[in-house]
Amino acid sequence: MSRSKQTINPATEEVIASYDLMSREQANQVIEQTHEAFLQWRKTSFEERATLLRKVAGLIRERKDDYAALMTQEMGKTIAAGKQECELCAAICEYAAEHGPEELAEQTRDIRGGRALISYQPIGVIYGIQPWNFPLYQVIRYSADNLMVGNTILLKHAGNVWGMAMEVEKLYRDAGLPENAFRSLLIDHDTSDAVIEHKLVRGVTLTGSPGAGADIAQKAARVLKKTVLELGSNDAYLVLDDADIEKAVKFCVMGRINNTGQTCVAAKRFIVVESVYDQFRNAFVEAMGKITTGDPTSKDTVMGPMARKDLRDKLHDQVQRSIEGGATCAVGGEIPGGKGYYYPATVLENVKPGQPAYDDELFGPVASLIKVADEAEAMRVANDSPFGLGGGIFSADADRAVKLARDEFDTGMININGYNLAQPNLPFGGVKDSGYGREHGGFGMHEFVNIKAISINEK
Template identity: 60%
Template sequence: MTRDIVTINPATEEEIASYDYMSDAEVTEAIEACHAAYDQWRLRSLEDRGEVLKAIAKALRDNTEEFAQLMTDEMGKLLQSSRDEIEACAEICEFSAEQGPNVLADEERDIPMGTGVVSYAPIGVIYGIQPWNFPCYQVVRYAIANLMAGNGVLLKHAENTTGSGLYLRDLMEKAGLPKNLFTVLLISHDQSDRVIENKLVRGVTMTGSDVAGRKIGQKAAEQIKKTVLELGSNDAFLVLDDADIDLAVQMCVVGRTYNNGQTCVAAKRFVVTEKNYDTFVEKFTEKMGKLTMGNPSEDGTRLGPLARGDLRDTLHRQVTESVDKGARVLVGGEPKDGVGYFYPATVLVDVAPGQPAYDDELFGPVASVIKAKDDEDAMRIANDSRYGLGGGIFSKDEAKARELASKHFDTGMICVNGFNAAIPNMPFGGVKNSGYGREHGGFGMKEFVNIKSVYIHQT
């Protein structure tokens, strides 16, 4: 029997499991059940919701090894990275539980002849469409904030990480989350459009490409429903004249190959001033060329496979087109022969506008190195992008780097002298074609709430 969804281990190309799509009637029933669960959950105190989130954090840690292995099997991330991802998700649960009661508490304000109350009320069922690159984190990032806010949550996960979505649902329910409050939908794209149209769905959040984001945002706008979109980027990391080159090389290798290079806030374009260009390229290329590629479950592997064969093919087309338009490959640049969707760490130079390596997002371990005349030119090149999610600056002058990051870098997140993907108490999100809205840092809890004004007049 042919199944609608088949999950494949990208390192071995072996089938893991298969699933059928839900019928339209089952989808409608699932949404109604989620709404019914929300109708009870919204009445529970912020403190009670927080206790459930703390229990989910404990359950994540207690099941780390089993869940981590499943994620590695489904999408190819290094096993230690899977463990780290689960710990990050547990910390998100704890942050939301601890800060939620303060972030979402009623506020009183003086008004003429009385007291004004600002209340943050949940609005209902929130639909999340999530990618495969962080099978637990991408879901937890939006789901936990909305559960803390009192909403119900639907998930359409990427098909190749279906098992991870179902595992997380079961884990949450075992930890004490009411049944159906977090619901996984096994559905097609056409069915997904009808979910957005369902009157019980009050908001839509999506992480993915800017192409998909336009479609999802347009569909939600037709229904006058709010969206939060996180749409990837081609983040620039600047190596300025006064940078510590060894530190920059070390962190840029980590930033480009983290999660096998499949990260929306990964370092992708490396803009280096003329003063440091030759030294940086030599050292960076040497380190990228030494990365050990292989089984992501084995200790010592530094680079696993890409998540699917079509993703590897797309990445190689982007590299080939960039080379055809003038870029040069210093290391890597050819898919690995044999079993598994492997692509080597690759360094491109002579990268210029008009090439995919300059203009687009390369979702894999391919680095685009671009020469800048000076610090000012480096900042110009960094902002010469339709994206604006993250970026980085390497400079020994911290005050200067901070000013560039705060006043001139046109992105949502900037790392100075380092690399990190996300931290629970800092906002996460971008501008331009990287989307809109913010998650983490308490901001995500207020994206899908009804901010009410209550006027209490003295009598």
């Protein structure tokens, strides 16, 4: 078996770099070093940790051109999208720095005969297994909060973005974090399983597919370690009978093609009430048909390539099987010729249960259109999914939409009359097969802590 891995530019199919995999012994040595760093980092004050995170935010902004260029090279993100990702990461670090001390502040409670303290204490080394689609954000999302808590960090990044994995390690070190308090492990799956089992690793967080999540959760559970999982999605966006169709089309296209459709919390199923279906459908298909792919390094490019050939091939297979199952393709659906792993903006209609376009996550720029009779059926179809990460509602009556979102929508994050990605001050996570646990917005700081009760008898 080869002990090296290459990264490939998805726009040109050229090799970028080759990396040597760590052996299990080398990985164990890194784990021990990261634990030793924890024993010191845990003693730092909230103010010291906050200062570090503010420095990280500043460095991200200074280096955003370089980071964006690396994202484009390794996974095909457009330059503009890469810079936006950097700004989000800087904001997450700043939010953690500003709000961490209050989120983790010691509390006092009365007890019979005395008082009690509730203290939030770090637990140790946290292991993150992260995907390629937002190669900086996925790492910052869990690491910033856990460093604020006083934990130290291990990262196993996706193999096609190992350049970014090494850059994030350098980023934290350059900001002043102790050398081994954040380490990237260039390892294979077997070694990763051993990392989960290592006695010095105290928690595991993963962003990935439901299958990967179930596997990692079981492995961690066998050694009694907590997990946080952010998994797949098939987010439903509801267009109700009183929706502003022009606005709905604008944001639904944005939500489907963002990051070439390779986003967990993205608009994927478009559930449209019959009375406005034709109006929405015609405008949506026209808008998707105008989306072009191109060189992701060009400032004029709207949509770059998909990140890997195997991912494009899987997406195209899902499209073909959906059509074989009765769906129709209104636009797109053909692999273009030439270099690069490009796939066109695609719209499928007549989408029904049993088709991949209805049942599964399509991780690329393919939209599923579903016509329903009314609001009640729209919500039933929206919830008729094993996933529950994000979703959206378009309606002129915001109060009506809020009531549906709060009381009926079985998902973790909902947009009303718009499309938003992650927000630094809001919890990020889902339910059902989309996983469990929450990240940033302050909530991520409470996932891997020892909530310690200290009772003081005074009578």
